[in-house]
Amino acid sequence: MQENSKTHILEEAHLLDYWRIFIKRRKLILTTLLVILTAVIIYVFTAVPVYRATTQILIERANPNLLSPQEMFAIDPSGQDFYQTQYRVLESRAIAREVIRRLNLIRHPEYKSISGSGFSLFSPLSWFASSDSKSELSRQKIDARLINAFQSRLSIKPIRNSRIVEISFESTDPKLAAKCANTVAQAYIDWNLGLRIKSTQSASVFLDEQVKQAKQKMEASEQAIQQYREKYGLSLMATKSADAAEAEDISRQRLRQVSSQLIEATNRRIEAETKYRKAQELLRHPDSADSIPEVVMNPIIISMKDKEVQLVRDRTEKAGKYGPKHPVMVALNQELENLRKLKRQEIGNIVSALKANYEVAARQEGSLSSAMRSSEGETITRDKITIQFQVLQQEAESNRQLYDLLLKRLKETSVTEENRTVNIHVVDTAEFPMSPVKPQKTKGVLFALVLGLGLGTGAAFFTEYMDDTVKNPEDLEKYVDVPYLGSIPRFDTDDQGKIKSDLMVLNNPKSPISEAYRGLRTGILFSTPDHSPHTLLITSATALEGKTLTAVNIGFVMAYAGERTLLIDLDMRRPRMHKSLGMKNDQGMSNILVGDGDWRSVVQEAKVPNLNFISSGPIAPNPAELIASGKMKTLIEEWKGVYDRVIIDSAPIAAVTDPVLLSRLVDGTLIVTHAGMTSRHVVASAVRQIRDVQGRVLGAVLNDIDTKSDNYYHYHYYHHYYYGEDGQKKKGKTSKHDSGT
Secondary structure, three states, X not given: OHHHHHHHHOOOOOHHHHHHHHHHOHHHHHHHHHHHHHHHXXXXXXXXXXXXXXXXXXXXXXXXXXXXXXXXXXXXXOOHHHHHHHHHHHOOHHHHHHHHHHHOHHHOHHHHOOOOOOOOOOOOHHHHOOHHHHHHHHHHHHHHHHHHHHHHHEEEEEOOOOOEEEEEEEEOOHHHHHHHHHHHHHHHHHHHHHHHHHHHHHHHHHHHXXXXXXXXXXXXXXXXXXXXXXXXXXXXXXXXXXXXXXXXXXXXXHHHHHHHHHHHHHHHHHHHHHHHHHHHHHHOOHHHHHHXXXXXXXXXXXXXXXXXXXXXXXXXXXXXXXXXXXXXXXXXXHHHHHHHHHHHHHHHHHHHHHHHHHHHHHHHHHXXXXXXXXXXXXXXXXXXXXXXXXXXXXXXXXXXXXXHHHHHHHHHHHHHOOOOOOOEEEEEOOOOOOOOOEOOHXXXXXXXXXHHHHHHHHHHHHHHHHOOEOOOHHHHHHHHOOOEEEEXXXXXXXXXXXXXXXXXXXXXXXXXXXXXXXXXXXXXXXXXXXXXXXXXXXXXXXXXXXXXXXXXXXXXXXXXXXXXXXXXXXXOOOOOHHHHHOOOOOOOHHHHHOOOOOHHHHOEEOOOOOEEEEOOOOOOOOHHHHHOOHHHHHHHHHHHHHOOEEEEEOOOOOOOOHHHHXXXXXXXXXXXXXXXXXXXXXXXXXXXXHHHOOOOXXXXXXXXXXXXXXXXXXXXXXXXXXXXXOOOEEEOOOEEOOOOO
């Protein structure tokens, strides 16, 4: 159910909906249109004509002077910001003040009204100021008002893709308009020329002072160089000759030589140390001593090894002939042992030689390191002196270049002071305009039409948006999510606004209202898919929505259809049904529910066959408790066995809980809604309360519809027949309303 509601809410509005709003609110739209159109017409036909004169000037890109604009003024005349600046100058108060002074506009009739008294009730400071202060304050205010008035009439318009600018001025006097436009152009040219001359003069004074300062700095820097030479004896550094360069490189060459020798000595020391450490490690293991590289390559060791091999071979050969203690074997072993002892001694000598080589290399490295440090210190000292000298030289060179540049610019500026050419030229002077530009009557009227229609339409849609009442069947289905069962036209009323007759179906059964109730009866009967509801609760969200009228007339329609119908008034707080039917209310439902008699004893017969009525009876102090009692449910079941239709009129849902309690006991509930009066949020809340207690809402009926109103203009067209008082059928005109039946 909620998903269907959201789907309806998200539907796009149909064009006919907009057209309906437009027709419905046409009076508001037409009123707004007429007010705006009338105001504009009065204005355009009574306003004083305004004339416009235009002068065209050309602003050149290049600045025709001898100075470099980038260096002197830091302005790029070819950039867009340059032209934007010129436009703002044309619109400035300085130009406006100058034009006012030249043309003496303070005396012109058009501006005389602006130059009034300086006293103001809204300026308390003027009450206590002295006469001189008041006079000065008055002049300032008049000046400000004149300038503001002048600027409001002046317009600057650059012509696209060109360097031409249009200067336009509006005035009620065509001659004054032309004079002001031309004077603005001339004042702007004079201002620009004066600015250039003033800038050039300022530049001359500035450059003259800078030349003096630059000369002093140049002389001071050259003196500093001379003193530095005398202090450190750097006469060779006076120039950048090759001899000076060689003199400066002596210490650096010595440093490079010592550095190279130190690297070689370090490599030799590392190599000797590595050999010595490796030999020492291998010497700790007698079996590995022969693997020392220097031992392996030593010729003495090689011959000893050969002799050792020979002795071992001889001992092996003679071991088969002689015993171990044989003199020959003893001599061979002794000789072999002596040879090996000599070899060990030789290996020790080789390791000692490696140690000596390592120590010599280390001493050489240390000596070269000391020489390296000494050379580095000398080089650093020399470099510091040289660098400082170069800094002094560069400073002196910079000061000289700056002095030369400033001296050159000073001479150029002196020449430029005599140049009076400008980059602004008048292309077309303003002429006296022949026809006014304001007011434009045709455009004004058209604008009023468009504005009036726009504002009127906006006001119409805004008013419609703020109206949250239920006005048509679509509102019921879209916002309340209940089926639409029918609509009832507005009853005829007397001069005091009271309904002439509540019993429209009885008194005028062939009227459109009676036909509407018959259509509502059809909607009720077909509102449930399985069977038509036997018991029907008729209520409304709020009071005065016509639920009692609807219940009474629906009862008559049911009775006329041949169905035994019982009307019950359960609005036990403000009963009204007995008044509509013209019956008594001395006993009724309140008596039955408290056990004071049987319901059959209080049944009253209506004016038509098949229609009975039970009134509410005396007002009870606790209606909700009586309705919620078990007896109420029993009574409804009994009525269903006796009558074909049981129609119950109850109190409004927003006021009490009676209809919510009854909705659970009946087959269905009908919500009566006053069209165009009841808020859809209130109706939706009422429906939600019934559904929250598992009550069944059959649908809603729109009551008191004004068929002549624009609210129901577009829903459908119907061609109907009605019966006059003479009983003859007459054909009616095609009309439009939202009855939906």
